[in-house]
Amino acid sequence: MATAASVGLALLITLAMFLVLGAPIAVGVGLSSIVGMFMILPLEQGLLTAGQRMFTGMNSFSLLAIPFFVLAGVIMNNGGIAQRLINCAKVLSGRLPGSLAHTNIVANMLFGSISGSAVAAAAAMGSTMTDQQEKAGYKREFSAAVNIASAPTGMLIPPSNLMIVYSLASGGTSIAALFLGGYLPGVIWGLGCMIVAFFIAKKLGYKSEGKITWKVKFRYIWEAIPSLLLIVIVIGGILVGFFTATEGSAVAVVYSLLLSFIYRTVKIKDLPQILLESTKITCVVSFLIGISSIMSWVMSFTNIPALIAELLTSLTDSKIIILLIINVLLLIVGCFMDPTPAVLIFAPILLPIVTQLGIHPVHFGIIMVLNLSIGTITPPVGPVLFVGTKVAKLKLESVIKPLMPFFAVVIIVLIATTYIPEISMLIPKLAGLVK
Template sequence: MDIAVQAGLILLLGIAFFLIIGVPISIGVGISSVLAMFTIVDFDDGLLTSAQRMFTGINSFTLLAIPFFILAGVIMNNGGIATRLINCAKILAGRMPGSLAHTNILANMLFGSISGSAVASAAAVGSTMGELQAKEGYKREFSAAVNIASAPTGMLIPPSNIMIVFSLVSGGTSIAALFLAGYLPGILWGIACILVALFISKKRGYKSQIQISWKQRLLVILDAIPSLLLIVIVIGGIIGGVFTATEGSAIAVVYSLLLSFLYRSIKIKDLPNILLEATRTTSIVVFLIGVSSIMSWVMSFTNIPRLIADLLLSITDNMIFILLIMNIILLIVGTFMDPTPAVLIFTPIFLPIAESFGIDPIQFGIMMVLNLSIGTITPPVGPVLFVGVRVAKLPIESVIKPLMPFFLVSIAILLLVTFVPSISLFIPELFGLLK
């Protein structure tokens, strides 16, 4: 049997087996990659090469941005920032029918973009907005669906950890360009959710319950400005070339910590638990990147990406069909695999195929992130879906039907991003970040 076929089967069947028996994805990828390595070199050299590849994979200055952004997100979760953003979202929602649902969506977009975590957004915003909507007569299933469907917008609206991972594994795609490219798709997803919520709210007679004087509106907006300034400072500094993404992530930590102390929502005694929580999340991500580096080396050495490309191109050489096949595969993968390992595994396989059709790596990166973001709200393993129903205290099957309209519009946004390159590339091109 050809060495590439052997290695490919070990990787594919190994990862699938470990997922089925419930082994963490990082462990499954690591063991499968090391076993595949043994088809190329002997045992001793295989272990040595695996260790070297793990170290090389995580020995990156750019990678430091991930733990800093994770820490900044944890600080924000505990620092009273979510409440201020929700209050600001109430003002933005105005007096539209179903205004509390729109508040939930806008708050997820704001909080998700600052924290960079869809799961944290679903938990922080959903726990507050769910009860408010229930008191005003909204069905809990509808409220949960709104929260779940809109939480992943923060994976597209920067700063986004998953885009940093894509930049690393794609060979150094500009993080600044990726960040800017995520704005329009993320905002379009949020607007699509608002339109669905508006239609359902009108149909069910959900009225606006937000009665705030202009003076109160001004005070709420002023209270939220320091939190919103974080986006301006970090993203503006990265785009303007004032500092790198890694330096920007460190600034985000300092700024969010000072803001939380100013709000008196975090005390010195809270810092050890905050650091511990951030360390746990960071260790998972960094270990995944390390073991995926072994897998990437195996695939590169055995030319597995080229073999898969040849297989796809033997089916059709039509770019539209190739992109549809990629989207279908990524949507399926996203239903049972977290975005980070999926990006690490499938970018080396699909990106060369996309580039052969003249697709810009930035557009492909946004397409991939959007695909996998949809996977986070899709059963059976969607993490945002499970957090959303847990916060709402509902069984998962009860939110599937109300979630379907939101799921359909997210697919529509995905197709737009896939086949209309300007949606992703317009803003990076405007700032002169495209080659």
């Protein structure tokens, strides 16, 4: 049987080769995993084990929450929710310089948390807000940068599919605790983007929207309340114990569907297309989970996680330095890999290391999700970056420079979340979900 070092090297080289060749990430992970599998098992046994691992990886009750949350997000994305949330965000940020940029950020935080998708938030808000900002005299590149930088906040503010995946990969970390742990980092990320937008708006002379009458404010908030109640119902129901996260996702589907029917923005004839779109997204996520399970098994079988842990601890025994190394590693991984397989592959490797340092699995889960959320807005793979530039009708290179100040503040948020555990642990502790 091949040594752990040779298997690990083969996995790394073949995965890098497939990524360079432009293969889809699931194909690259799957083929490199099979290469590693055949290095340690005979052909027939390797194929059988690979199939079993794929089935086992996807055979989890908790994962049923993902297709339901995806479906709820697609329904809301088609159900006229975006404009109502934008109007609500205007009430909250309309008096600030560059108010339309702040409206975009707040709306992304609201819509991203409801839909659970950074890509959906970037597409929905970007297609609406970019043109509005251009008419008000904003540079289109700045508007796109604001939208792209703030869209991933929805990956941290619950409900978050990535946190459900981390719960599975980490061996059952409380989904409710992870959901609550993401609130403060997600909100701080959004506030950080607003601070950057404020100073840029002051420099470029972007004005506020002007005074909104109380009558209009009341109407905007009233129209948005039914959409915002989804968060209260789902997260509140999970915390109180009315239902599990999986059952809560089903409640989200029913509620979002009823809401869209009431708004008359979704009709019965639209449902087949909505279900098809949701199925496509769910199939991609499920396939990534199954394929990543093969790689996780190969690494576990060859004891690669223990070797990596031994290597890291041999370099230094400093908790600060090890966390810094892990953050750099995850930031690099996020540049090239989709967040879902990245969590499935690296959570089992890195979690034993950090737990030895006394870091709670919930805290590390938020660190991991935050790192990989940053990866969605960084080249060369970043899906939010590409969707944001596409809806703004701009070239990628024109947006990178305006994004740099936002990158800087997001990295500061990452450092603070990493080294100040209370940012991610305060609310779960207050809720009694962690000690």
